Structures are given as structure tokens and as C-alpha cells.
Amino acid sequence: MRPELAELFVADPPESWAALGFTVADESVELGGVRVRLGAAGAPGPGIVSWTLRGVEAGDIDGLATLAASGASARLAASREAHPNGAVALDQVVVLSPDFDRTAAALAEAGLPLRRIRDAGGFRQGFRRLGPAILELVEARDAPAGPARFWGLVIVVGDLDALSLRLGHRLGTIRAAVQPGRRIATLRSSVGLGPAVAFMDPEPS
Numbered sequence: 778m779r780p781e782l783a784e785l786f787v788a789d790p791p792e793s794w795a796a797l798g799f800t801v802a803d804e805s806v807e808l809g810g811v812r813v814r815l816g817a818a819g820a821p822g823p824g825i826v827s828w829t830l831r832g833v834e835a836g837d838i839d840g841l842a843t844l845a846a847s848g849a850s851a852r853l854a855a856s857r858e859a860h861p862n863g864a865v866a867l868d869q870v871v872v873l874s875p876d877f878d879r880t881a882a883a884l885a886e887a888g889l890p891l892r893r894i895r896d897a898g899g900f901r902q903g904f905r906r907l908g909p910a911i912l913e914l915v916e917a918r919d920a921p922a923g924p925a926r927f928w929g930l931v932i933v934v935g936d937l938d939a940l941s942l943r944l945g946h947r948l949g950t951i952r953a954a955v956q957p958g959r960r961i962a963t964l965r966s967s968v969g970l971g972p973a974v975a976f977m978d979p980e981p982s
Contacts (some may be wrong), residue, residue, distance in 0.1 A: 781909070784846070785811065791815040793970060798862025798944075800861065808865075808867040825870075834887070839883035862934065866910075866932070870907075871929040874914060875923060891903035930975070937962060937977070947965055948976070958978075959979075963975040
């Protein structure tokens with residue numbers, strides 16, 4: 778089985794996501810086949826606490842707490858309905874590491890070798906697809922020594938301009954994304970979510 782992202786556990790209270798226009802049911806948000814579980818009990822800190830993967834053994838991957846999902850029967854059906862804010866899918870899960878090579882090696886040992894590495898001008902980014910979403914490993918050269926950590930999410934919305942009107946000052950300026958033909962806007966940190974969150978246009982047809 779190819780490794781796939783099944784779930785993310787996030788310490789944020791459900792009401793903080795509901796206030797941004799996400800449909801929250803059973804303290805979870807469905808994003809294109811990935812379940813984001815909110816209010817993670819006993820979380821050691823804010824933000825993304827852990828993830829659940831299919832096709833990978835449970836354990837710790839250079840600081841990334843990893844749970845294992847059962848086989849294909851545990852697969853979530855991709856949501857066909859957009860959230861009130863227009864969100865339809867999870868595009869990326871972003872991980873930061875002060876030691877890119879160490880974390881890349883730990884991912885490879887766990888069965889998650891990076892498929893592409895990009896020089897972003899002073900730091901590296903590594904990518905691989907995990908089923909419905911992409912893992913992006915970012916080299917954080919100025920970060921203190923330590924393990925890798927979950928950092929943020931990129932969420933696909935059907936209408937980024939409409940979302941900007943809905944969220945107003947809570948959303949930053951819409952700008953061109955690295956991906957050709959797409960745009961992105963980052964949720965301001967003052968909103969108070971644990972992970973960094975950005976919203977992006979769908980891939981061009």
C-alpha cells in the first residue's frame with residue numbers, strides 16, 4: 778500500500794475552525810478525504826499534534842508522532858461538498874526541520890522518501906504525495922536544534938476571492954503561488970489557530 782495521509786490531530790478547539798466557515802461535525806473537519814480531528818486531548822502544545830498514515834508503521838519519525846491506520850476499509854470518502862467558506866480539500870501538510878538531511882533520512886527509513894527537492898534560495902523544500910495531500914518538508918536553518926515539527930496546512934478553496942471577502946482582515950493579501958496558475962493567501966496569526974494556515978486556488982483544469 779502506498780503511504781497515504783488519513784488524519785491530522787490538531788489542538789485547536791472546534792469552535793475556532795467553525796468561526797472560519799468550516800463545517801465541524803463530531804469535533805472533526807473533513808477535507809477531501811482527510812479528517813482533521815480538533816481539540817486533541819492532552820496535546821503537548823498548540824498546532825498539529827500528530828498524524829495518521831496508511832501504509833506506514835506507527836512510531837516517531839524524527840519528532841513527528843505517527844499513528845497507523847488500518848487498510849483500505851479505513852479510507853475516508855472524499856468530500857464532494859464544499860464547506861461554507863469554500864474549502865474542498867487539503868493541498869499540503871508542512872513540516873519544518875532544522876536538519877533537512879536528518880529528517881529526510883528518517884522519512885525515507887519510515888517508507889516516505891522525498892520525491893522532489895527544490896532549492897528555494899537559501900533553504901530547501903522536499904515534497905512527496907501522501908494520497909490526497911502533499912507532504913512539504915521545509916529546511917528551517919535559523920531554527921534551534923531539535924526534532925522536526927508539524928508547522929502548517931495549505932487548504933484548497935473553490936473561490937479564493939469570495940473567501941477573502943468573507944474573512945476580511947483575518948486573511949492576508951492574495952498573491953501568486955509557487956505553483957503556476959494558482960494563488961494563495963495566508964490566514965493572519967492574530968486569528969489564533971495553532972498551525973499556520975494558507976488557502977489556495979484549485980489546480981488549473
